[in-house]
Amino acid sequence: xxxxxxxxxxxxxxxxxxxxxxxxxxxxxxxxxxxxxxxxxxxxxxxxxxxxxxxxxxxxxxxxxxxxxxxxxxxxxxxxxxxxxxxxxxxxxxxxxxxxxxxxxxxxxxxxxxxxx
Amino acid sequence: xxxxxxxxxxxxxxxxxxxxxxxxxxxxxxxxxxxxxxxxxxxxxxxxxxxxxxxxxxxxxxxxxxxxxxxxxxxxxxxxxxxxxxxxxxxxxxxxxxxxxxxxxxxxxxxxxxxx
Numbered sequence: 001x002x003x004x005x006x007x008x009x010x011x012x013x014x015x016x017x018x019x020x021x022x023x024x025x026x027x028x029x030x031x032x033x034x035x036x037x038x039x040x041x042x043x044x045x046x047x048x049x050x051x052x053x054x055x056x057x058x059x060x061x062x063x064x065x066x067x068x069x070x071x072x073x074x075x076x077x078x079x080x081x082x083x084x085x086x087x088x089x090x091x092x093x094x095x096x097x098x099x100x101x102x103x104x105x106x107x108x109x110x111x112x113x114x115x116x117x
Numbered sequence: 118x119x120x121x122x123x124x125x126x127x128x129x130x131x132x133x134x135x136x137x138x139x140x141x142x143x144x145x146x147x148x149x150x151x152x153x154x155x156x157x158x159x160x161x162x163x164x165x166x167x168x169x170x171x172x173x174x175x176x177x178x179x180x181x182x183x184x185x186x187x188x189x190x191x192x193x194x195x196x197x198x199x200x201x202x203x204x205x206x207x208x209x210x211x212x213x214x215x216x217x218x219x220x221x222x223x224x225x226x227x228x229x230x231x232x233x
Contacts, residue, residue: 006160033220042121042206042223043161056220091160106210106221108153110160 004109006092012115013082020078021112025094032075033106034067035091036060043091049075082116089113119144121207123224130197130231138192138227140181140207148209150174150183150190151221155204164192164205197231204228 005024013019025032030051035043046065048056051072061067064082069075079086089111097104124139142150149168153161165174170185179194190207204226211219 004160035221040225042208042225043221044223045220048220093161105163105166107163108161 004092004094004107006090006109006112008112009110010113010115012117015084015116016081018078018080019082019114020076021090021092021114023075023077023092023094023109025073025075025092026096026107029094029096029107030072031095031097031106032069033093033095034075034077035093035108037089037091037111038087046077046090079114082114084116087114087116119148119209119211119222121209121222121224123205123207123227126204126226126228128227128229130229132199132231132233133196134231136192136194136197136201136229138205138207138229140190140192140224142188142190142207142209144188144209144211146211147185148211150181151208151210152179152181152190152192153206153208153223155206155226157203161206197229199231199233202229202231 007022032049034046037043045058046061047067049069052069064080067077091111093106093108095106120143122141151166152164154164165176167174167183173182181190181192206226207224208221210221
């Protein structure tokens, strides 16, 4: 395992459909993050897990979005009733650290591109 | 809140030219600073980082120095190559305190295009 892996890499869906993305973090990383990136912008934080606990959610994460990390390993991000505005790249990232560590590196996956038509 | 401001691109340079991409930040505490690079169609890769004032991060010929007095973390490279063409993101991460976790706050990115 050499990095964060995401699946699928690309998804085209019709408006109103549900989509799910999967993220497998680097082994032994206890922290997992989801970000969203739209064209021409930097990544924006969506949510964060420490082990299986979802500890923070951004205001960007509407009720149609749900993320899980049931066993503290892989995570899924589901978008229900997709809208055209959901078209973006969804980035997963992971890191290892405790509450008092700072500056520890966050590693990103290659992202999952979503196009809603 | 925290924010990162980068110079707008695109930046177009000839191969072997000197590169500077400006980055300034606003933060309430003492953040760690990062540069990430994104090649076409790919995710983000960490390029370099600095965790405290006056630290210099370096990697693959790129350098950036954490300047607390000017709240800046400018990216430099003495001689760019065509393969350096990518989008570069400056980011900060607050120092963690007990019971909270820190996340990355990114700038909007600067596209670099290097030509022969």
